[in-house]
Amino acid sequence: MKTKNFLILIATISLVLGILIYWREYATRDQVTLARVLLWQILIWLPWILMFLGFKTLIKKTRTLTYGRALVVAIGFVWVALHFAWFFNLSATISPYLDLPGSKYGVYRYFFVFWTLIDFGILWFVIDKLWWTKEAKMTSPLLFELTRGGKKHFCEPSQIHWLAAENYYTKLFTTEGIFLMRKPLKSFHDVLPEETFKKIHRSTIINVDFVSELARGTGSTLEVIMKDGTKRRVSKSFIKDITHFFKDRTY
Template identity: 60%
Template sequence: MKTRNFVAITISIAVVIGLLIYLRENATQDQVTLYSVLLWQLGIWIPWIIGFKILERTFKKIHKTKFGNFLLLGSGIIWVGLHFGWFFFLSSTYSPYLGLTGSRFGVYRYFFIFWTLIDVGLIWFIIDKLKGVEKEELPPPLLFELTRGSNKYFCEPTQIQLLVSENYYTKLYTTQGIFVMRKPLKSFQDVLPQDIFKRIHRSTIINVNYVSELARVDYKSLEVIMKDGTRRKVSRNFVKEINLYFRNRTS
């Protein structure tokens, strides 16, 4: 989750809570302006941006440790305590409701319910989003499980030389031989490292580390020659991209 998104969420919370308080305390509207209530709420909730950065750093450092979840929860509880301290300080000093009937420290009792629920909700929201980001950033699998007959083989991406689509199947040329998998080519493209696996045709993906030569067929056509002698035509749509890639890759 990006910081600017959380800033937008924090400002939205401040504005909504400010409006609710102002409308709820309609008897004081002749003494309190909506503008002052909104500024007060922004002052209370903006520090949650700092809390977000603290929880984000805490998550990155401790979530994989043995007691990571407990430490993360502890950090969240500590932050809620600090936020309550800030809330009391700001409200008892700058609240527009200071000195009004029924208020104490510039707040009314029901305020505490709002703040507690929102603080707990924000902790849950941030931790849940951070865990979601971590799952999205997981690296591609280190091994592919391939089958030939009744035997299973485990192949690293670096062992794959070439992938060719054949109808509903994909043929994988590897250092362990050729395998046919009932999966579309795109499913492999989505997980293979894009820095070394390049598409040269709608039906072909190559591992650039196994390329020995680029051969011109005519003015517009190009072939890739693999180290094992296999020749594959480069689609016209990819000729410029492949030429540029190898030009930048060589010294």
């Protein structure tokens, strides 16, 4: 799951909850504005973005551990408790319902039930997307059925050197030659093992096992040189990630 999509999810939860709370507490609408309620909700759920980024790193490091899943779930429960404390303290400070009749520390009793359920729901969703779904993708056998000259070829990911977007097609450069598939590059990016296949440009994905050199060009440009001598430019937005990846991988 991409960070951008999770950010949209959290923003949607914040806005929907804010609107529902404002609608539910109709008796206080003359004292509370919708804008204040929405801002309060955004601040309450914003820490989940940082937690999501932390979970991505945590799951990568614990995936191979025997009790990795249990550790991730346990840390998730701790996070829910910490988020609950954040919600309580923030509401006691800036809640638009602070000191209004029927509220205590800026919240109503039913708030706690909904927030706890939503927290556990998000936790399950994040673990499912970052661990179990990814794990299934990694362990499932994968073959690409490629056609050339009326003949079918079955290609494993390890046989692919690099891929390039070409209009509505994707060109695959493999150990068996060059093939063209009527599928967008993104569809390959979603299924290829992320440990070996790295995006270096919006139109290029490389198999790092077939890279022989990283070469600096003029200015701050960077090129990837494949073992067959092919040179592919690295987009500025990917230079840092690719450089760090090969640095960590080099002895």
